[in-house]
Amino acid sequence: MNSTASIVSVDPVIASAKFLKQAFTLKHGLADHPLFKLPRLVELAKSLPRDRIEYNSGKVAVGVKPEDVPKIDMAAEDVIRSIETATAWMVIKMVEEDPEYRALLEAFVEQANLAAGRKAGDYSNLQGFIFVSSANATTPFHLDAEENILIQIRGDKFVRTFDNDDRKLISEEDMEISPSKHRNQKYETWYEERATLHSLKPGDALHMPYMIPHWVSTGDSYSISMAMTWKTPEVLRLNKIRLMNGTLRRFGLPQKPPGVSPAADMMKVIAHDAMRAVIDPIRKSETARKMLRGLIYGRKANYYYETKPKTGM
Ligand SMILES: [Fe+2]
Numbered sequence: 188m189n190s191t192a193s194i195v196s197v198d199p200v201i202a203s204a205k206f207l208k209q210a211f212t213l214k215h216g217l218a219d220h221p222l223f224k225l226p227r228l229v230e231l232a233k234s235l236p237r238d239r240i241e242y243n244s245g246k247v248a249v250g251v252k253p254e255d256v257p258k259i260d261m262a263a264e265d266v267i268r269s270i271e272t273a274t275a276w277m278v279i280k281m282v283e284e285d286p287e288y289r290a291l292l293e294a295f296v297e298q299a300n301l302a303a304g305r306k307a308g309d310y311s312n313l314q315g316f317i318f319v320s321s322a323n324a325t326t327p328f329h330l331d332a333e334e335n336i337l338i339q340i341r342g343d344k345f346v347r348t349f350d351n352d353d354r355k356l357i358s359e360e361d362m363e364i365s366p367s368k369h370r371n372q373k374y375e376t377w378y379e380e381r382a383t384l385h386s387l388k389p390g391d392a393l394h395m396p397y398m399i400p401h402w403v404s405t406g407d408s409y410s411i412s413m414a415m416t417w418k419t420p421e422v423l424r425l426n427k428i429r430l431m432n433g434t435l436r437r438f439g440l441p442q443k444p445p446g447v448s449p450a451a452d453m454m455k456v457i458a459h460d461a462m463r464a465v466i467d468p469i470r471k472s473e474t475a476r477k478m479l480r481g482l483i484y485g486r487k488a489n490y491y492y493e494t495k496p497k498t499g500m
Contacts, residue, residue, distance in 0.1 A: 194295055194298060195214075195216075195299050196214040197214070197299070197302050197303075198213075199302055199304070203304045206299075206303035206304075206396075207334060207419065208396055210385065210395050212387070212393050213336070213391075213394065215391075216390070220340075222288060223317070223341070223411050228267050228279070228319060228411070231282060235279065235282075235284070238477065239279065240263045242259060242276060243258050244256070244259055244275060244276070245320055245321045245324025247276075247325050248327070249325060249402050250371075250372075256327075259273070259275055270319055275320070275321050275324070276318075276321070276325070276326060277318065277319045278318050279316065280316050282316070291315075292314075296417050299415075311417070312418040312423070314333070315416070316414040318411070318413070319410075319411055320342075322342070322406065322409055324410075325402070325403070325405075328371065330351075330399060331414075332364055332425075334397055334422060335394070335416045336393070336395075336415045337393045337395060339388060339391045340411040341389055341411040343406030344412055345386055345403065345404045346384075347379075347384050348382070348395060348399050349381045349383075349399070351398070357372050360441075363429050363430075363436060364430040364433045365430070366480045366483075366484045367480075397419075424445075424456060427455060431458060
């Protein structure tokens with residue numbers, strides 16, 4: 188990509204009013220980009236450690252229980268190669284570790300932020316997640332702890348975003364961050380009253396702000412899309428508090444949500460940073476990451492290593 192001029196197209200009035208606050212659609216110019224062709228994605232999947240790829244059957248209900256999500260007994264690269272027939276859902280995580288994807292991500296997120304009137308570089312933790320899903324696959328109801336623009340590359344994607352301001356859909360406790368939690372959240376049919384449906388085609392993009400609940404389905408052919416995510420200083424702060432709250436709850440010490448006690452929030456941020464200074468150097472190896480997750484958060488924290496269907500299901 189020799190220029191960033193054409194990769195994001197957004198109405199600046201809408202962007203400055205809604206950016207980081209509400210979901211809205213925009214356009215992108217990456218639908219034919221070679222980084223999203225299947226052979227390149229196979230190459231990418233083969234180059235990444237196993238815990239960077241999560242996949243399962245795409246035939247799941249919106250509110251499926253985490254333990255009931257059916258697995259697929261196939262290597263990640265074979266799932267991509269056979270995505271037209273595999274009935275699968277896959278996410279390739281942290282693709283920013285590949286320099287080509289990183290360059291694209293940097294250019295896109297920077298341009299989107301500038302279009303919304305934010306200062307250049309006023310964010311960190313750029314990450315890319317590529318979703319490869321068969322036709323009629325469902326991503327169950329969940330929320331994500333980062334800012335996000337989802338770009339649709341191939342096929343149709345239907346994204347329902349939800350109003351959760353009063354925490355009636357997903358509670359503060361369920362918004363706590365813990366690796367032992369599966370991403371999927373409980374879903375009830377009345378939630379649909381609060382949904383806004385966004386129908387995305389190749390060339391469309393959707394901004395989903397921090398912790399906006401959503402669920403997603405694909406159309407009648409396979410879909411490729413990429414979530415381009417980043418964190419603002421405020422998101423980093425909230426995540427530290429929510430991670431500390433999730434960890435303390437695991438040890439039987441439930442805490443108040445962020446915002447209730449500024450002094451407690453500040454202590455949690457300081458404790459978090461001290462813990463990370465010790466743990467981060469250890470987390471560089473996949474084996475150590477797996478061991479740490481299991482040690483602190485229990486066996487379920489490594490759920491995405493399971494590829495084989497459960498017996499009797
Ligand atoms: Fe998501």
